[in-house]
Structure formats: structure tokens, C-alpha cells
Amino acid sequence: MPHANGNGTFNTLLSETHGSPLTGPVKPVFELFQETFQKHASEKALKCMHQAPTYLSSLLRSPSPTTKSLPLTKDANDSGKNTTSSHQNQISSKPCLNWTFDQLSQASHSLACSLAARGVKPGEAIASFVNNGAEFHVANYAALELNCIFAPLNPKVASNAPEARHLFGMLRPAVVLVSDGELAEKLEDVVGEEMGSVRVKLVAVESEDSLPSGWQDLEKFVEDNVQHGERGLEKLVIERKEDDVLLVFTTSGTTSMPKGCPWTNKSFRSMLYCIKDVLDLENTDEAPRIACFHSPNFHIMGYFFGAPYHLPGLSVVHPSATFYPGATLKAVHEERVSDLAAVPALVHALVGHPDLKKTDTTCLKWMLLGATTILPETLRMASEQLGVERPTEGYGMTETGPANIRLFVDIPLTPPKTVLAGPVVPGGKSRICDPETREVLPRGVPGELHCGGDLIIHEYWTGDGKVSKEAFYTDDHGLWIKTGDQAVMEENGDVRIVGRYKDLIIRGGENISPKSIEDIFMARFDMTAEVVGVPDDIAGEIPIAIVKTKPGQEIDVSALRTALVKELGPTWVPEEILMLEDLGLVDYPRTTSGKVQKVILRDILKEKRASTIGSVEGESMLEILTRVWNKLLSLPAGTLTHQTSVHDWADSLILARFSAALLREAGLLISLSELAEHSTVEQQARLLSSRGTAQASFADIVPKRDGPPTINDTAHVHGDEARFQKTIQLCNETLAPLGLDWNDVQDVIPMNATQETFLKYRRPQTSNHRHAWLCPGTSMEELQTAIERAVTHHSMLRSMAIYFDDITAVHATIRPSKKWWSHCITIVPPIKKASDLPTLVYNDPKLDFACFPGPMFRFVITYLEEEKCAGVVYQGQHSVFDGVSLPIFLEDLDKLLVAPGTVLKPHVPYKAWADSMYLLQDSALARQSVDWQAKRLHGISRTPEALFPKQIAPEWFKGNSEGWVDINTGKPGPPRKYLDADPVGVKGISALGQLPDVQALKVKHGIEGSQIVKAALAVVTTRYTKAGFALFGQSQAGRSWPFLLDWQVERMPPAMDIDGPAVQGTLVRIPVDKDESVLEMMRKLQAEQKFLNKHAYAPMRQLVASMNESIPNEGDFYGDAFRRQIFNWLPVAPVWSLEKLKNMQVESRTDCGILWNCIMMDRTTLKINPSWDDAQLRRVEIEEMIAEILRVSEAFATEENWGKPLSQVV
Incomplete structure (x- = not known):
């Protein structure tokens, strides 16, 4: 099986895996929801905390599909149940919109009837330009009932005339729903003649609002048309087919114009079943799952938190019309929402909000992070600071829906150190291909991710009735889409996203096309610009423009920003507009054919941004803050005064980015909660000045010189x-x-x-x-x-x-x-x-x-x-x-x-670390490490039978030993003969096993997986030696500053970046007592490991001398024992995330008897990869040992065995 979710047989060496089949009735999507609304009629379906309880109340007066038979629902249950009265009683204490499934059904049915009365027919499009609220769901389900196409669109499109006209030309909507009269006016102005296809223009107003000519209030429209439409809809027979398009989301492409992604009955239904299976969504009485729908509804990631939760009868909560962290935290506190989506910017905003401290977040079960690069730190922040039980990254596209997401039950309770998108979803297919040839690549090799299965769309809509299928292809396994994303498939089938082949910039989850920005530079200012995205801690990526001017041409940054805000909106304005000269360039870096190399530009910008920290010398605090705010807000000069509240312009995303930008550019730290309390630049300056402005930095710790060392x-x-x-x-x-x-x-x-x-x-x-x-x-x-x-x-x-x-x-x-x-x-x-x-x-x-x-x-x-x-x-x-x-x-x-x-x-220069270790090797702290190690190992030489493997040939060599020298005599050694005719010891072999409850062992007892395998190796070793304890070497990564006090270490550069070898080795002595419980044995090993880490750098020369002084030749015995058998633990599988280097061979030629490389491939899968000296051991002996180590490891990792004595388990 390629993965636990898989059901097909594949070559598991290749990067292809198929998810398990979807389960559920093959019915039109409308009928599925109709059954749900009937079954759960009186249960809570939708709460909009920002909308009045009377909003859209007039839509609740018509019979709903749950109480009246509808077309093609031949066995509908006519219960006649009316829940309005009881519902009103339930929400009397909470003045906001709070609907049951019956009420939601009534409202959407009322709109469907009214649209039918105005001649809207199946297959026509309903375009929605509304934020989160009841009107979105009403329009969505009304479209389903009429078998119309529902297209949720970004209301900000109204500020981008070319894009708005393009979308109207592509969709030809019969119905347009907008959030307010101002947006209606904007659309009329920018869309022009493309508005001609629209027969019904609706405004979802909550308050009195003047409407442009031809536009109608949503409630008034329903009141005027519902009764006539009811009669017409009853007679209407709608033929619902598998390939009917029900949903159209839009996605940015490599051009400036978005493409339509059509979701059919089949793909929409598959997405609903897939999400239900992945998240284990069931309507249960115990702690029901509740969706927090705070993400944009026009993004497919946001849409996940609406209809897919309604299908199993679960409730959806909208905290606000658009994301606001305080509103989301209020939904957590009052509604006990359990599931939510987020991009890193949202996580930072929630963590930085002052209300978090007084919010009980124990209800949060699942958070889906995506839409941009997700770092392990973000998952840890969601887990540790927000308290989400199972935060996870997922991969998907508007074209694929969820593609690679870990099953809810498989998400580790402790965030992983390496972020993976996860396994292929049920109903999905994933493969990693050569982007040129489409050849499926071996696992572990980066390539282009291709997605297939029941969920993916089958074409793009490109406008004016045209479609594109260039990104799609079909083979024996069905339809596939080439994603344009670079990924690696791990050995267990999990997918890890590496980067993008495309140039799109994803800012806070929103796609930004560089070409759109570049076109405005050229069209409005006759100026060449190249726009690239660079990483940002909060927004994921931000756009930066590098401009090339003509001789004598001057650049007006303020005019450029104003034009970009007007044409595209503030999100698309580059954070910086730089001249080529600012980067020390005369021209853009180009290929031999003249194409601009944006990869090089991006790297130059990343270096420049990294070097700007601390470059604010000479600026006052007010000047620093004003400069950073103006850059992020793109305001005309003079708009932001020192006394103006930044909250007048800054949304939560910009607030979060400001905090990170200030730290990056000026080395100053201000939290989001502090920004909430200090709204003006003057207040922020006063706060920061009270702390002082000293910045943490490291001077060069190795001096530079031209000549040789002094x-x-x-x-x-x-x-x-x-x-x-x-x-x-x-x-x-x-x-x-x-x-x-x-x-x-x-x-x-x-x-x-x-x-x-x-x-x-x-x-x-x-x-x-x-x-x-x-x-x-x-x-x-x-x-x-x-x-x-x-x-x-x-x-x-x-x-x-x-x-x-x-x-x-x-x-x-x-x-x-x-x-x-x-x-x-x-x-x-x-x-x-x-x-x-x-x-x-x-x-x-x-x-x-x-x-x-x-x-x-x-x-x-x-x-x-x-x-x-x-x-x-x-x-x-x-x-x-x-x-x-x-x-x-x-x-x-x-x-x-x-x-x-x-x-x-x-x-970090290696010389600094090596000099420090050398000069401190005789210090008091070093002596403490030597004493601890010597005491632990005292007397090992008195049990020589513990040595394993037994030596039958001179020396210990993996691989070729030609030309070897006897270090005792200095003379060439005699030839060594391999035991196998076809020796493979230096290359090694591999085998896989399972550690089923390894996570529970860590969570409940604080014992790491390495101790399971180490204990198993000890048990198996003593079977061969018959000794009472096992002796073998153990690799220690080290990566600390040895023999320094804790406060000194904190002031040193990060040891993980030391540019040289810091690895150490130690000898472990593990008693094997068959009357001891499995858990107690592993507890002791874990406790000892803490001290092994602390004393890893005990100077070996001094340790050997101390051991020899205590017992003659015992230090020499230490070296012999270490080289015979070495245990090396890797908590995650090593992956080469490289673009221009493809690994073909890794061969370790250690001078030892056996090297046991033990690697956790996923949450429970253990890989053991031994390599050995072919002159000492045969392959069959190693295979026998692997099988036993894996068997014992699995037994030790099974919770029911932990309380048993070793004798009963092994």
C-alpha cells in the first residue's frame, strides 16, 4: 500500500499514491442537503454574531423544503414541523441571527422561488459579492435548489475594473448579489456593458440604504415575488446531472486575469464526502464539532467551513463579516466553536489580541493552516498559545479542493518539527512528476505535484465562453492536473510542499499576480518594473517592485502607490518600490535569451531586507514608526499624523505585519495587544522609548585578517x-x-x-x-x-x-x-x-x-x-x-x-566553537562531565562477554579495506576476507516496522521513540552475548556550546548554525532485567538520556585516562566497545530539499562493526537501516537481527505491554 489511506497497489518506490474510495450515496448535491435539512430541521444550523436577529426574517415566512415536497423529491417527509417560535425563545438572550436548519431552508427556498418567478433558469449563474453572513448561505442553497451556478466573488473586485469586466464576461450572471449600495454603484461604473446579462440585481442591506437605479433590496425582492414563484417552482422539473456545474471559484493565473474553476455535482459531492471523512464529522450529542467560518467565503479554504459542516447536520458560526481577531475569540468564548481555518497572519493576530488571555480555548479541536508557507513555529503557536488540540497544515487548490491533509485522528497532539502537507485524501490521487516529461519520480525526489481523483475540476474557464485544458491530462488512472507546485513525496506517501514553479505571490492567503502590478507601471507611467515576492513572517509573502527608469525619468512613489491602490486595491501595493541602483544593479539579471531571472532578484532582495535590521541610526522613534506605518499603509504624505489612530486604516493583517516589520527593520518589538492599547504613533513611540532601543546582535566572533594566523x-x-x-x-x-x-x-x-x-x-x-x-x-x-x-x-x-x-x-x-x-x-x-x-x-x-x-x-x-x-x-x-x-x-x-x-x-564560524571547546576541556564543568561518564561506565571491562559483535577478522571496516594499516605496528595489515559472496554491508539494507503507541508514550510518560528502539536493541544484543547488560555506541548530535553556564549559552550564536562537525559519541550500558516492566526500563533510559545530552561533550581523552586510572585498560576497552556497534537515531527522515542537486548515492564508510541508523518515517513507521563490516558478519545474520529488533520494538511500543515484565513481552 502506498499509504494508510490507499487502496491500490503501486510501486512504492515511485511518488504516486491514491486515497481510499469515498463512501456515500451517489445523489445530486441538492438532494443530499435536502435530506440533511429535513433530518436536522429543529437543530441549530447558522449563527451570525454580527447580524441582527430580525435580518432577513421576511424570508422565513414561506414553506421550506423540509415541510413541503419539492421537485424530484418523491419521498420527502412532510412533517409540517415549524420551529420558529422555539428558536426565538432560544436566542432571546443573544441579539443576533441564529437559525435552525429549517429556517435556513425556508430562507433559501424563498429566494429560489422569487428568482424562479423572475425567470432565472437552471444553468444560469448567480454571482455573490458579499462578505460572511446569512445572505451568503441563502444565495448558495437557493442556487443549489434551482440547479444554478453559484459564484462567490471577492467584493474588492469592484475596485479592479479590468478584472471585474473579465469576470462578468466569463460568468454572464443572471443574478448579482452585493453587500451594499456603494458596492452596487462601483460595479455599475466599472463593469459597463458586461452588466447586460444581469436580470436580477440584489442588495443585502441590513439598514436603510439608498440603492442605485435597477437594484433591489433582497428582502423586498422576496416579499414581492415569493408567492408567485412558489407556484411556478412546484411545476418546474429540474434534471440534475453529474456534470452540471454548481460552483465556480476563481483563481489567479500567471496572467493578470483570474480563471474560473467549475465544480460539478460529482466533484462538489466528492469534496463534501472527503471533508467529512478527513475530519470525522458526525452529528453527535457529545461535544459536537462547530465550524468557525471567519475566512473569506470566496476562497475555497473558507468555503470548507460552511456547506461541508452543514451536510452532517453541524452548526456554522460567523463571528463577523470579515476577519477580526476579537470577534473570533468571542465566538470561541460564547459559542465554543471547535474548528477553524487560518493563515499565519490570522494566528499571529489571534495570539496578539488582548482578549486571548481571558478566553477559554479548550474547545478548539482542529485548525487548518494553509494558503501560504506554513512553518513549524506557526503550528506550535497554534497549539501552545491558542490551545488548538490538533493544528495541521493541508495542501489544496481552488482546482482540487483538499488534496493532501492528515486525517483528524492521525494529527499528532504535539506539533511536528517538520511540516508536511500530509497524505492524499480519500477520493484523491497524488503523484510527483518531472515537470518536463511528466515521468513519475522516485520518492524523495522533488518534482511537480500532480493531483487527480474524484475532486478535481476538469477545465478552466478563461472568459467569453472559452475554456482551457492545458494544465490537465488523462492516463490509465484518470484525469490529472499539473499544479505548478514543487513537492516531495516521503517514503510513506506523505507530500511535502517545497516551493512554487509559478511566480504568484501569496500575501496573507490572497493571490497577487506580479504582471498586474507591472502592467500598471508600464501603462500609467511608461516605466519598466519587475515585481517579486519575498518571505514575510506574518503575511507569508509580500510584493516588492524593482523599477528601471529611462534616462532623465523621475519616479514619484506617492503617485505610483495612489494609482495602484485605485486600480488594484491596497493589498496589491508593493511594500517597497526600489530602483535598480538601490540594489547595485545596472540591469535586471537575465538569462542568455534575455529573460529576467526573478529567482536571483528575489535572493538579492532577501539579503537586502536581512541587512536592514539596525539601519535606523539617526532616526527618532517617531520617524522610525511613521516610516514603517507609511510603507505598510500606502497613505499619501501627511495623512498619518503622530496623533492619528492607525486603526483608522490598518486591518488586523497590517497590524500583525507592522509588528514583524518593526522588529525586522529596526530591532524593536511591540506586540499586537500593545498596538491595540496604543493606537497612535505618539503613544507607540512613548511606549518603545520607555524601554530603550538597544538591539541584540552578535559581533564577528572570529576576526578577519588578510595573512596567516598570528x-x-x-x-x-x-x-x-x-x-x-x-x-x-x-x-x-x-x-x-x-x-x-x-x-x-x-x-x-x-x-x-x-x-x-x-x-x-x-x-x-x-x-x-x-x-x-x-x-x-x-x-x-x-x-x-x-x-x-x-x-x-x-x-x-x-x-x-x-x-x-x-x-x-x-x-x-x-x-x-x-x-x-x-x-x-x-x-x-x-x-x-x-x-x-x-x-x-x-x-x-x-x-x-x-x-x-x-x-x-x-x-x-x-x-x-x-x-x-x-x-x-x-x-x-x-x-x-x-x-x-x-x-x-x-x-x-x-x-x-x-x-x-x-x-x-x-x-556561525566553526573555529569559534572549536576554540571554545578546546580551551575549556580541562574546566570544572568538563571535569563534572568526565566524572559522571566514568562513574556510569565503571567496571564494564570486567564483562568482556558483553562485547558484540564478536571479532573474527582484524580491525573494523565497512567497505573496502585495501591498503589498511595496523595502527599498533604501523605496517600493512593482512588481507581481510568477506563472508558473503556478494557483500553489501557498506551499502546496507533496510526494513520497516511499526511503533503503534509511540505518541501516547511521549504524551503520557515523556518517553521518546528512540528509547523504545534502544531498549529493543539492548534486549536483542543480550540474547547473543548472554550478558546481563548491553554495550554499544551511540551518536550524539551535540549542537550546544560545551562547558559554559546557562546564561552564557543564551548569549552565544545558535549552535545549530555552527559550520562544522559538532557530533559526539558515547557508550551506553543498558541492563536487561527480565523481571522489570517494559515501561520502567524505558523510563530509566529516558532519564539517563537527559544526562547523556548534558554530558555529551565529556572530553574523551580525559574520560579514557580517568577510566584507565580506576581500572587498568578500562578506557581502552571503552574504545573497542564503541566501534563494534553504534546506534544512531533520526527522529524524522532526512529529505534533500534541493532544486539543482538530485541525490544518487549516500555511502557511509565508518570504521565500525555495525551502524544502526534508525529513522522515524512518519508518526508510527520505523525504518532501520543497518550497514556493517562484511568480514565480521553475514547478511543473513543482520536480517535476523533486524527482524527481532523490529518485533521487540513494536511490542515495547504497544501500550498494553507497558506494565508487563520483559519476560512476558519478549
Whole structure:
């Protein structure tokens, strides 16, 4: 099965998965709702907290479909039940509109009758330009009853004349419903002759309002027509077909004009069933689900929270006409809404609102986050600060509806560290394809997401009766749409969205077409502009315009902003309008064919924005605030005074963005609740000034210099001139064979004992990693240039190794030069195809290694004839990188391949971290770590039978051992013989298992999944050794600043960005007591892990000496035990999110017996990937161990076993 939701059999190595079939009767959508309204007639359906209880009350006077038979409802239940009186009693204490399903049915039926009386026929369009409220639902269900097309549209369209005319030309609506008279006037003005198709023009006014000629009040229209229409509708026979279009949403395209997305009976019904299945929506008496419909109704994501909740008989609440955080929190408090949608901006607005502190949010069960990039921090904010039980990201489009969303019951209660869109939904299909060939790609490889199944639309409406099917295709699995989004499918079938192939900008969930803005620059000002989107913490993305003027042409920013506001609306106004010269450019970066490279522009802008923090020197607080407000509000000069309330112009989204923009641009922090209390610029300035304006920043912690290191730059010499001169001499001796000397040295960096262990020469491939990468669309010259730039940025990959004395080893990083590149970059003849890359120079005695003394990182570049692009294989010595620093390098290399002009972000220099660790290794805190580790391991050497695996060949090597040297004699070692005819130990094998209750173990007992597998490995190991405890090595990521006090660590740069190897290793000793309960064993392991993390950096040299002092040779026994068997835990599967680098091979050549890589692939799926020394173990032995470890792990992860003794479970 490709996924738990799947029902088909596929090649699970490929990125394609199909959801389970939808369940439910195949009926027209109207009949489904008719049955629901009958079944739940007296139950609450709709509450509009911002609308008066008498609003649209005249629509409730006609018989409803729940009390009177309607066309094609041959077995309708004529109950005659009237709920108006009881309903009024129920809401008397709450003066707002509060309807039952019967009342909603009455109101929509009244409108349907009235429209029929005016000649509206099935298949005609009803266009809605209203915000959230009862009128939206009334029009929606009236359209369903008449089998008309319902098109919910953005009321702001009235401010964009070309778009409004385009939409009217595309839909040819017979009916238009607007929210007020002012909007009606605007539409009349901008639409012009396209309004000719409209026969009924309605205004949903709540108060007395003058209406333009030809427009009617909605209630008055129904009163005048309902009785005549009732008789006509009873005689009307409506034939409802599967391909009848019922809904049309619009979506922005790569052009400026939106396209229509037609939803038919079949696709609409499928969407309703899909959402019901995904969310497990049922009408139950216990804690019923209640939808908070606060998102725009013209977005399909907002629409999810209306009709799909009504179908199972659940209630929908509108807190306000448009989103306002205070109103939403009031709905949470008073109505106990459970489910809501949000973009990051909405989450920030809710968290920052002062009412949150007094709001009980325990009713919030589910929050769907989408419409833009969702970060793990946003999910954590929704969970921890808003109190949402199950916040989740989902992926969908206007064209697909929900496409990839995790089932409600599968959403983890603790937000994940990696955000995934999730599995394919029931009724849906997902595949990841090559965007050029449509070939389905292997899992883990990024490509274009294609969606299929029962939910997707079948064409675009492009205007004037035209359709487009270019984005669609059909194959043996049905209809598919190419989304234009880049994604990766994980091994378990989950989809992760990586980016967009399109240039659309998504600001706060709203699509913005750069071309629309660029066209106005040209049409109104005869000025060339390129508009790109850059990331924004609150809005997701914001548009920025880069303008190119003609000689002598001047730019009037105020006039540009005014024109953009008038033509497109304030949302579309770029946050910044810059000149090319502001970016240091003469022309836009272009391809060889002259096309502007917006990717490079975007990267340049991101760097510029990052560098603006702290650039406000010389400005007063008032000037800073006014500048930022004016930029966000796009107000004419002089409009915003220091005494004016910003709330007069700023909506909740702008308030949230202001808080982030102020922090980014000026390093000043003001919360949304503070903005609510301090509405004027003067009040805000007074508040911020009272705190002071000091900004947190880190100065360069490694000084820059032109020449080689001085004595004070070299930590290991301790200011001793003789040691410094010895260092220079050793460097010269080491570099001489390469034609280099001391003057080529950039830095000298001391190693810690873990690095020395990696470095210790036993064979050419000692502790090597070999990776192979395909570089699509990249020439060999482009690849070599990018490698040189990336390695220049990552100094540890330009290293040579030197032993200063018996207890000190150092890395000398070498300055980039042609001579240096000639030693670490090799060009070889072309190869035929990508599948040949993994064998390129494989085990070549001259090229396939990186070892002492260096270079410690080497590249082999070639050309692939079939793919017509370059490829690279590199060999890295593990003493210069780890599993965190290497991906940082690859990301930077990928950026340079995508956009060669990219300015790379600086990282925390490795030298600062390494110097600190070296200089503090004999400190009191270091000694504490040594003492704790020595005490924990005391006496291990007295049980040599605990060593596993048993050694039957000299040394411990994964992979090729040719040329190995016996470190005890310094002489070549004897040949080592593989036990299997076809050895695969260095490549490894994999197997999957399940940890069913791993989440419950974490939530209830605070025990992580790693302890389950570690306990299982211990149990299985002792079966082989018969010892009372298991001994094996364990990798520790480290990534902290060792031997510093907590307050000191807080003031250091983030350790996760340290540009070099911080990984450590430790030895674990796990007693296996068969009378002990499973839970108690894992509790002890979790408790010990806390201290293992704390003391991970115990200096190994000092630890070994301490152990040897306590028991002779016990420290040496430690090293032997560690290398035999190593446990490595990855809480999430590693994924290469790269555009121009396609991974073809990862091979770890660790000098050990067995390396157990244990990876959580999803919430419950465990993958074990062992690699081993083929001269010590056979494949069949490893397969037997994997099976046992997985079996025991599953047993330990099953809750019913936790209280049982080990003897009963294993």
C-alpha cells in the first residue's frame, strides 16, 4: 500500500499514491442537503454574531423544503414541523441571527422561488459579492435548489475594473448579489456593458440604504415575488446531472486575469464526502464539532467551513463579516466553536489580541493552516498559545479542493518539527512528476505535484465562453492536473510542499499576480518594473517592485502607490518600490535569451531586507514608526499624523505585519495587544522609548585578517612562541607536497577527541562519506564554479590535518586558490547516464578517498551524456563535517547552482566553537562531565562477554579495506576476507516496522521513540552475548556550546548554525532485567538520556585516562566497545530539499562493526537501516537481527505491554 489511506497497489518506490474510495450515496448535491435539512430541521444550523436577529426574517415566512415536497423529491417527509417560535425563545438572550436548519431552508427556498418567478433558469449563474453572513448561505442553497451556478466573488473586485469586466464576461450572471449600495454603484461604473446579462440585481442591506437605479433590496425582492414563484417552482422539473456545474471559484493565473474553476455535482459531492471523512464529522450529542467560518467565503479554504459542516447536520458560526481577531475569540468564548481555518497572519493576530488571555480555548479541536508557507513555529503557536488540540497544515487548490491533509485522528497532539502537507485524501490521487516529461519520480525526489481523483475540476474557464485544458491530462488512472507546485513525496506517501514553479505571490492567503502590478507601471507611467515576492513572517509573502527608469525619468512613489491602490486595491501595493541602483544593479539579471531571472532578484532582495535590521541610526522613534506605518499603509504624505489612530486604516493583517516589520527593520518589538492599547504613533513611540532601543546582535566572533594566523589566533599554542613556530613548521611540511605553505593557511583549528577518532588513519577510506549528485540543467563549468564558491564559504571543507603532538591534532584551513582547487577538484571523462554516477571512480585507489593529511574533502566532476548535464561525486572525511553542517553546505551549493549571483548567508564560524571547546576541556564543568561518564561506565571491562559483535577478522571496516594499516605496528595489515559472496554491508539494507503507541508514550510518560528502539536493541544484543547488560555506541548530535553556564549559552550564536562537525559519541550500558516492566526500563533510559545530552561533550581523552586510572585498560576497552556497534537515531527522515542537486548515492564508510541508523518515517513507521563490516558478519545474520529488533520494538511500543515484565513481552 502506498499509504494508510490507499487502496491500490503501486510501486512504492515511485511518488504516486491514491486515497481510499469515498463512501456515500451517489445523489445530486441538492438532494443530499435536502435530506440533511429535513433530518436536522429543529437543530441549530447558522449563527451570525454580527447580524441582527430580525435580518432577513421576511424570508422565513414561506414553506421550506423540509415541510413541503419539492421537485424530484418523491419521498420527502412532510412533517409540517415549524420551529420558529422555539428558536426565538432560544436566542432571546443573544441579539443576533441564529437559525435552525429549517429556517435556513425556508430562507433559501424563498429566494429560489422569487428568482424562479423572475425567470432565472437552471444553468444560469448567480454571482455573490458579499462578505460572511446569512445572505451568503441563502444565495448558495437557493442556487443549489434551482440547479444554478453559484459564484462567490471577492467584493474588492469592484475596485479592479479590468478584472471585474473579465469576470462578468466569463460568468454572464443572471443574478448579482452585493453587500451594499456603494458596492452596487462601483460595479455599475466599472463593469459597463458586461452588466447586460444581469436580470436580477440584489442588495443585502441590513439598514436603510439608498440603492442605485435597477437594484433591489433582497428582502423586498422576496416579499414581492415569493408567492408567485412558489407556484411556478412546484411545476418546474429540474434534471440534475453529474456534470452540471454548481460552483465556480476563481483563481489567479500567471496572467493578470483570474480563471474560473467549475465544480460539478460529482466533484462538489466528492469534496463534501472527503471533508467529512478527513475530519470525522458526525452529528453527535457529545461535544459536537462547530465550524468557525471567519475566512473569506470566496476562497475555497473558507468555503470548507460552511456547506461541508452543514451536510452532517453541524452548526456554522460567523463571528463577523470579515476577519477580526476579537470577534473570533468571542465566538470561541460564547459559542465554543471547535474548528477553524487560518493563515499565519490570522494566528499571529489571534495570539496578539488582548482578549486571548481571558478566553477559554479548550474547545478548539482542529485548525487548518494553509494558503501560504506554513512553518513549524506557526503550528506550535497554534497549539501552545491558542490551545488548538490538533493544528495541521493541508495542501489544496481552488482546482482540487483538499488534496493532501492528515486525517483528524492521525494529527499528532504535539506539533511536528517538520511540516508536511500530509497524505492524499480519500477520493484523491497524488503523484510527483518531472515537470518536463511528466515521468513519475522516485520518492524523495522533488518534482511537480500532480493531483487527480474524484475532486478535481476538469477545465478552466478563461472568459467569453472559452475554456482551457492545458494544465490537465488523462492516463490509465484518470484525469490529472499539473499544479505548478514543487513537492516531495516521503517514503510513506506523505507530500511535502517545497516551493512554487509559478511566480504568484501569496500575501496573507490572497493571490497577487506580479504582471498586474507591472502592467500598471508600464501603462500609467511608461516605466519598466519587475515585481517579486519575498518571505514575510506574518503575511507569508509580500510584493516588492524593482523599477528601471529611462534616462532623465523621475519616479514619484506617492503617485505610483495612489494609482495602484485605485486600480488594484491596497493589498496589491508593493511594500517597497526600489530602483535598480538601490540594489547595485545596472540591469535586471537575465538569462542568455534575455529573460529576467526573478529567482536571483528575489535572493538579492532577501539579503537586502536581512541587512536592514539596525539601519535606523539617526532616526527618532517617531520617524522610525511613521516610516514603517507609511510603507505598510500606502497613505499619501501627511495623512498619518503622530496623533492619528492607525486603526483608522490598518486591518488586523497590517497590524500583525507592522509588528514583524518593526522588529525586522529596526530591532524593536511591540506586540499586537500593545498596538491595540496604543493606537497612535505618539503613544507607540512613548511606549518603545520607555524601554530603550538597544538591539541584540552578535559581533564577528572570529576576526578577519588578510595573512596567516598570528600566535593569538591559534588556540592550541596557548601564547607559547615555541609551540607557534612548531605549528608553522608542521604546516609548511604538510603543505609542501601541494606547492603551498604557511602563507596559504587561513586558520588553525584544534580537534576534539571525537574528530581525532574519525581522523586516525587505518585505511584510505577511514571514516569517509561518499555522495553522488546529479545536477540537472547545469554545465560542468557552472558546477565547478558553484563548488568553488560554496567551499570558499565553508572553510572546514578546505582542510588539511596535522598531528601537533601525541595529544593534540589540528585542522589547517587553506585559503582558496587555483593551486588548492587543483588538489581537491578532479575532472574525469564523461559517463553515459545518471545510474553510472554511483560507480564513478568507485574504490579507485587515487580518487575514491579523503584521508590524512588531506585534502579532507575531494570532488570528482563529470558529464552525463544522456541527461546532458554535469554530475559530482565527493568524498568527505568525517572529521570536517557532520549531519548538520553538510546539509548547510549542500543548501548553499544548490542556491549557487540555481542563482549564481546569490549572496550566501554567513554561518556561525566553526573555529569559534572549536576554540571554545578546546580551551575549556580541562574546566570544572568538563571535569563534572568526565566524572559522571566514568562513574556510569565503571567496571564494564570486567564483562568482556558483553562485547558484540564478536571479532573474527582484524580491525573494523565497512567497505573496502585495501591498503589498511595496523595502527599498533604501523605496517600493512593482512588481507581481510568477506563472508558473503556478494557483500553489501557498506551499502546496507533496510526494513520497516511499526511503533503503534509511540505518541501516547511521549504524551503520557515523556518517553521518546528512540528509547523504545534502544531498549529493543539492548534486549536483542543480550540474547547473543548472554550478558546481563548491553554495550554499544551511540551518536550524539551535540549542537550546544560545551562547558559554559546557562546564561552564557543564551548569549552565544545558535549552535545549530555552527559550520562544522559538532557530533559526539558515547557508550551506553543498558541492563536487561527480565523481571522489570517494559515501561520502567524505558523510563530509566529516558532519564539517563537527559544526562547523556548534558554530558555529551565529556572530553574523551580525559574520560579514557580517568577510566584507565580506576581500572587498568578500562578506557581502552571503552574504545573497542564503541566501534563494534553504534546506534544512531533520526527522529524524522532526512529529505534533500534541493532544486539543482538530485541525490544518487549516500555511502557511509565508518570504521565500525555495525551502524544502526534508525529513522522515524512518519508518526508510527520505523525504518532501520543497518550497514556493517562484511568480514565480521553475514547478511543473513543482520536480517535476523533486524527482524527481532523490529518485533521487540513494536511490542515495547504497544501500550498494553507497558506494565508487563520483559519476560512476558519478549
